[in-house]
Amino acid sequence: MFMIGKYVALLFAFLACASSADAAADEAFFESVASMGFANTGCGAEPFEALLEKHCVHCHGPEKEKGDLRIDKLSRDFKAGVDSHHWAEALEKVNSGEMPPKEEPQPTQDEIAAFVISLDSRLKDGRAARMAARPAVAHYRLSRTEYQNTVYDLLGVRYDPTKPGELNEDTLWHGFERIGSELSLSPSHVDRYYRAAEIVLDRAFPAASVEPLKVRKTAAELYPSGGKDQQAALDQFGIKRPLRRVIYPGSAPAPIALSPGWLGAGIGPIHSGLYKVRIKASGIRPPGGQPAHLRIGAMGEAEMPLGEGGIGIDITAPEDSPEVYESELSLEMPKTLGFSVVASDEVKGLHFRRLFGSTIFTHSSETSLLTSPAFPQLFDGKGNGLYSLVLLDWVEWEGPLVSEAEKSRRTEVLPPDDATPEVVAEHLQRFAERAWRRPVKKGELERYLRFYRTEREAGEKTADAYRVALLGVLTSRHFIYIVEGDKVARERLTDSELASRLSYFLWSSMPDDALFTTAKGGMLKRDGLKEEVDRMLADGKANRFLDDFARQWLQLHRVGMFPPDKKLYPNYEAWLETSMKAEPVEFFRELFAKNLSVDGFIDSDWTMANARLCDFYGLPEPKTGGFQRVSLKPEDHRGGLLTMGAVLGLTSDGTRHRPVHRGVWLSEVVLGKTPPPPPANVPAVEPNPPQNPKATLREKIEAHRSDANCAACHAKIDPLGLAWDNYDAIGQWRTREKVAAGVGEDPLIEPSGLMPDGRAFKDATEFKRLLLEDRDKVARAFIEHLCTYALRRVLTVDDQDDLQLIEEEARKNQYRVKDIVRAVALSDLMRKR
CATH class of the missing domain: 1.10.8 (Helicase, Ruva Protein; domain 3)
Known part of the structure; x- marks a missing residue:
């Protein structure tokens, strides 16, 4: 690597001679360069083009096109900036010594210096023109999550845009779902935004008031005929305990957790909202098996859990001491929910299932009462549970719940029934300023007020006519988009634009009243900015940022994209996958809350885990449910993001680990370098032939990259992924790679390698140490x-x-x-x- 640090500082200070009108200054500049040991190469295109022609074009030109890059075809118009990102990358690679590759003829330090100075000059000279060429107004459409948060913060309405038939799915760019250039607006979007706005207004201002209801169903009531036959059986054997309902892994969706009829006849979407669910339950866990995890989710025709938006509860209470568990769930009604136990030790067999639903002997002391060998067994002869089971005493629902804070957001939105046109206009302006997140001129609302007047003239009531105006505000581009700029281009955001940018960054939603007030008073450009940022970071809504950013940055949407093969990974199930997705988010939340260093991303002696992850990783299990901070030891082979099941699983294909994909993910997410796409028609790595000696995936990849077109990129990517070969497709630690076909025993893992800069590592631990040096x-x-x-x-x-x-x-x-x-x-x- 060429050491050119002695002139780096100069690069940020000099004025390019191509734009200088002072010849004496030009000469003085080159004298200063010469005094540092570099040749005076002049200030034309020659140093710039000469190095490209001599060292770059033969690999990135007509004969070859490595990395899909043609240097000779890149635009030299730096003011237009069409290829500025390519030139910036070239500058970085040459400046760092990464290019030309070490096996190629190397330029002198004088040539590098002249090239870097010349290219940096061109990039900087074109910056003002590129900035001036930007559109005067920029539009950034709200993501579905941001839309959901915004309507809640605006009107206190819970609306799920991810429900089938609601808002279209957001287009992702490297995991991010809020990149403006990706979020277009199609005719189908427009239709769905109108429907969404109507739903939101219906829930904010229902035609009739909705009072929360509370209903409790005992285990007996969850049995057919109210459990009379089951209770009679208990009485026959002299068992005095209450009747319980058994829920087991793999059970058909028989036990109903919620039915619309429970909350009143004809319940419909108007009752959608927040519900509180309480259950009294206990759990049974087989020796060495998984703890019982109860899921309440959408009913389906096959196995559960099904559907999004469900909840999961770790049932840690023993059978003799059932506990009351409480959770909240936002429901789109009408809804039918069911119970299921999520575990890998699934109970199978139709005959077994048919009988299990009628089982009443749910305590280990009652196993001796079973009179028929055909009756399903819950316990062994020693009273140990055979499966992960949940014993349900009762379930209670309460809702829809509306807090005083949610009600207050709707206060003064609707004008009085006898409101004058002036009062209606004032109400609409106040609402539009909050919805559009900026000051609004009265003229901008004339169109919506005209809609209101037309409805009133047609005989509609004030509230009904006014809803038409509100609908217009909520379907305006000023609500659906974050709008920045004016008709005349400017460089800086206004205070209201800055307030929105901050709130959608830190809260994934609109500014609150305090931020609006600060922006309106012009304080965000002064001392008020620091105070507001600190307040926002301390607010509970910052958890939205922690959830959304971590999920998007780490590309967690890919977890479970290729479901692991059940035969290869029998202990992988829905609860484990859900827990894996949550671990990096909870880990990021803890780093943020404790204000710890980014070093923790790479390595740590702790993680955030729940009972299922502790069981999977072989860690001491927490005594209560939910995620907790758990200490790690070296022999646990965990620590940092890179050894988490989610990260290791999202880069796998469901049957085997994929070192190249792991390397690409690490390069992009951790090091911020996106490798070029692979060349077309590159053959896939073939499975091991049955007659050949068993070979590791690493050995196959090394043979694969013997192709000269693949070698350069793979040399930078593969070591980043091969370092984690001790972890299989779902993140389990192993020392040998399980090869399905071939001769001989499964081969030992070899995780050693070289970093792109040549530093060696022998395993993942040393790899993490090298990353910490970077x-x-x-x-x-x-x-x-x-x-x-x-x-x-x-x-x-x-x-x-x-x-x-x-x-x-x-x-x-x-x-x-x-x-x-x-x-x-x-x-x-x-x-x-």
């Missing part, structure tokens, strides 16, 4: 991902100076996570359009 790069990548999320766009070369300032601020605070988020929120980059 903490500046890890922190820089994290900052870039945060800024991409906050700005809702792909970063460009023109953002680099601002990113550098954020990085310097973060370094002062030892790269602590919460401090980094705060530095991004307070950065100058956040204030620019």
Whole structure:
């Protein structure tokens, strides 16, 4: 690698001679370069083009096109900026010594210096023109999650846009679901936004008031005929305990958790909202088996859990001491929900299932009462449970619940029945300013007020006519989009635009009243910004950021995309997958709450785990349900994001681990470098032939990359993934790779390799140590991902100076996570359009 640090500082200070009108200054500049040991190469295109022609074009030109890049075809118009991102990448690679590759003829330090100075000059000279060429107004459509949060914060209405038939799914860009250029608007979107707005208004202002109801169903009532036959059997054997309902893994969706009829005849969508569910239950767990996990989810024709939006509860209470478990669930009504127990030790067999639903002997002391060998067994002769079971005493539902805070958001939205046109206009303006998240001129609302007047003239009541105007506000582009800019282009955001950018960054929703007030008073551009950011980070709504950013940054949508083969991974089930998805999010939440360093992303002596993950990882199990901080030891082979089941699983295909995909994920997510796509028509890695000696996937990949077209990229990607070969497709630790076909025993794992810069590692532990040595790069990548999320766009070369300032601020605070988020929120980059 060429050491050119002695002139790096100069690159950020000089004025390019191509744009200088002072010949004497030009000469003085080149004298300073010569004094540093570099040749005076002049200030034309020659140094720039000469190095490209001599060292780059033969690999990125007409004869070859490595990485799908043609240097000779890149635009030299830096003001238009068509290929600025490619030139910025070339600058970085040449400046770092990564290019040309070590096996190729190398340029001299003088050539590198002249090239870097010349290219940096061109990029900087074109920046003003590129910035001026941006559209005067930018539109960033709200994601489905942001729409859901916004209507809740605006009107206190719970609405699920992910329900089938509601808002269209968001287009993803490298896991991010809020990139403006990806979120287009089609005719189907428009129709669904109108329907969504109507649903929201119906729930905010129902035709008739809806009072919350409470209903309790005992286990007896969940049996046919109210459990009379089962109770008679208990009485026959002299058993005095209450009748319970057994729920077991793999059971048909027989036990109903909620039926619409329970909450009143004819219950419909008007009753959608927040419900509180309480159950009294206990659990049975076989020795060495999984704890009982009860899921309440949508009913289906086959096995459960089915559907989104369900809840899961770890049932830790023993059979003799049932406990009351409570949770809240937002329901789109009418809804039928069922119970299911999620575990890998699934009970199978039609005959067994048919009898199991009638089982009444649910205590280990009652096994001797079974008189028929055909009757299903719950316990062995020693009273140990044979399966993970839930024993249900009763279930209670209460709802829909509406808090005083939710009611207050609707206060004063509707004008009085006898309101004058002026009062109606004032009400609509106040609502529009909150919904559109900016000051609104009266003229902008004339169209909607005209709708109102037309409805009133047709004989509609004030409230009904006014709903038409509200519908217009909620379907306006100013609500559906975050709008930044004016007819005349400007560089900076207004205070109201900055308030929205901050709130959708830190809260995934609209500004609250305090932020609106600060913005309206012009304080966000002064001392008020720091105060507001600190307040927002301390608010409970910051959990939305922690959930949404972690999920998108880490690409957790890919977990379960390729369901693991049941024969290969019999202990993988829905609860484990759900727990895996939650672990990195809860881990990120803990790092943020404790303001720990980004080093924790790479390695840690703790993780966040629930009972199912502890069982999977072989860790001491928490005594209560839910996620808790769990200590790790070296022999646990865990620590940091990279050894989590979710990360290791999302880069697998359901049957085997994929080192190349793991390397690409790590390069992109942790190091911020997206590798180029593979060349077309590259053959896949073939399975091991039955007659050949068993070979590891690593050995097959090494043979695969013997192709010269693949070798260069694979040399940078593969070691990043091969370091984790001790973990299989679902993240289980192993020392040998299980090969289905072939001769001989399963081969030992070989996780050693070389980092792209040549540093060697022997296993994942040493690999993590090398990554920690590169903490500046890890922190820089994290900052870039945060800024991409906050700005809702792909970063460009023109953002680099601002990113550098954020990085310097973060370094002062030892790269602590919460401090980094705060530095991004307070950065100058956040204030620019």
